[in-house]
């Protein structure tokens with residue numbers, strides 16, 4: 001113990017020194033530095049590196065070191081949340097990053113396959129004080145004992161699983177299990193599916209995989225950013241502290257409903273409307289609706305546009321040919337529009353030319369090229385002509401197009417039935433009317449419409465060229481001063497021009513001017529992420545998948561989910577169904593089979609509920625049991641009063657309680673339960689929270705009360721019953737599902 005405390009003291013002394021250095025150099029580097037090239041460059045590099053280091057050091061301060069491995073040759077390594085090096089010439093490692101290959105045996109070694117280890121030690125600290133050591137002997141021939149032996153090897157894991165919940169997910173870096181480690185470090189570059197029942201650590205594994213990928217592919221992912229998609233904002237807050245605790249901050253956490261910049265989708269759809277909007281048919285329906293917006297005058301009823309030189313006529317044939325030519329470009333609607341407009345203008349100019357310059361005796365047209373050009377100018381300047389073009393081929397924004405579509409969705413054979421149309425018809429009159437299911441529609445519309453950013457691109461390009469010219473000037477100055485500054489020296493100092501060219505330097509300036517990649521990604525609909533992690537992936541609709549796949553052109557993704565917990569009507573049933581359109585069968589499927597959250601007594605009950613519907617259902621096996629059976633109570637009188645009494649009795653001294661009840665009861669329950677928080681995004685760090693089963697997805701609490709389970713569908717009930725780490729109670733005034741009744745009386 002003393003030896004480890006000495007090590008921890010030495011480690012923190014180094015960390016404090018590093019932190020001081022980093023803070024000082026960030027402050028120093030941020031001070032004005034004049035215009036010297038070397039100084040500017042050093043500032044950029046330093047600020048980026050040191051700010052990252054500082055953020056990581058601050059974030060991982062608690063239990064920085066959590067393990068040690070002793071190798072058979074006598075060498076040992078301490079393992080921690082980030083790597084720390086000595087301040088010597090060799091930069092000797094003091095603490096090994098858990099993601100480094102050297103650390104791997106800490107997670108994988110067993111007595112059977114010791115991977116060169118004699119001993120694995122778990123070190124528990126409080127602040128900077130070592131409080132516990134747990135040793136596992138992996139070389140059974142080794143007689144040396146420390147007095148801290150943990151014969152079962154799972155004391156630290158069980159302590160973590162039994163600890164009181166805080167309302168925020170913690171990292172599992174000290175106790176990652178071998179099956180989880182293999183997924184976290186999986187080197188599959190494409191789509192990796194992680195499937196497992198409740199509590200198997202899917203979310204934890206996905207987050208640790210994000211941290212691992214950021215370590216392995218730091219340069220690429222720092223530029224392209226990692227996106228983590230979760231089912232709702234409350235869930236995202238629940239997981240928000242895991243990556244910072246692992247020293248990683250440059251990740252964007254988002255729901256699908258937040259992935260269309262500028263739109264905050266706060267309105268709600270009925271389940272039926274969300275399902276229809278989410279179906280793949282919607283992509284065809286929108287494409288067809290857009291073709292409908294490219295109109296023609298009725299045959300025999302042309303558009304007549306008054307003009308100084310006589311009426312201009314756009315008849316069905318003229319518009320048809322122009323429309324065909326524009327459609328033949330295969331460009332999105334707004335980008336094809338200039339082709340349509342050009343054809344119409346051309347046809348109208350020809351009309352005028354023929355009318356004005358025609359030789360009554362059949363000879364060639366009187367007008368020369370200059371006259372015709374003059375006529376064309378006049379046609380192009382006519383606001384009436386432009387109004388007619390706009391009527392036939394309007395410029396559309398995704399927002400106006402989707403809003404108009406939802407106000408009047410059309411029944412399409414093989415696409416949308418009349419009932420579907422009725423379900424989605426809904427006026428969108430302001431920014432607060434968008435729902436999360438509208439966001440993939442807006443994204444689809446943006447693709448169909450295209451966005452003419454040529455003016456913006458030209459401006460950005462001009463700005464970039466200016467920056468390059470400026471950087472070139474600075475580099476030239478630096479080269480010019482080289483002889484003076486470094487003359488006659490064998491200096492190993494790298495001058496700026498040895499390592500950058502003007503373009504790279506211009507990029508640096510650009511980077512220095514702007515936000516982090518994750519922040520830029522959040523504001524850019526067309527951002528291509530370096531890696532995307534999707535949690536509760538089974539809930540996403542086909543339209544949501546289309547949106548996400550656009551954000552991931554490389555298909556570098558980790559998809560996490562459990563089909564048995566699918567609740568959304570729009571959710572897709574199987575991985576093959578989700579992925580076939582994008583990667584066919586080229587995805588890697590992994591499974592997790594051990595439930596770390598729910599004790600076996602509770603899991604047996606939850607599994608019985610699913611088995612009643614799917615007799616062959618195999619739940620994950622619980623890693624622990626508590627000896628406490630879940631209870632079921634029938635309430636004949638005031639249900640809210642009974643729930644309030646039960647909540648008082650079940651709220652743990654430390655830790656959290658959740659009441660999971662149908663939404664229709666929330667008003668009455670919230671009124672009776674003192675200090676309970678409820679609502680769309682309840683603060684999960686509160687002692688007692690009220691949720692419906694959809695909100696409870698992915699979360700966990702020490703104790704859970706499930707109210708009126710007869711009103712939940714099977715998958716919602718399965719989710720609700722599997723949220724507790726310690727105790728579960730069920731209260732009902734209405735009918736109890738048969739499977740539950742049988743399971744508790746058994």
Ligand SMILES: Nc1ncnc2c1ncn2[C@@H]1O[C@H](COP(=O)(O)OP(=O)(O)OP(=O)(O)O)[C@@H](O)[C@H]1O
Pocket residue numbers: 157160161170171172175176177180196197198199200201202203204205562596597697698699700722
């Ligand atoms: N190796 C581990 N060490 C310590 N705790 C772990 C480990 N693996 C999982 N856990 C804990 O088990 C609980 C469940 O993990 P997690 O939420 O990731 O499961 P899940 O598979 O996503 O569950 P669900 O499908 O129900 O949302 C969490 O508290 C997590 O920290």
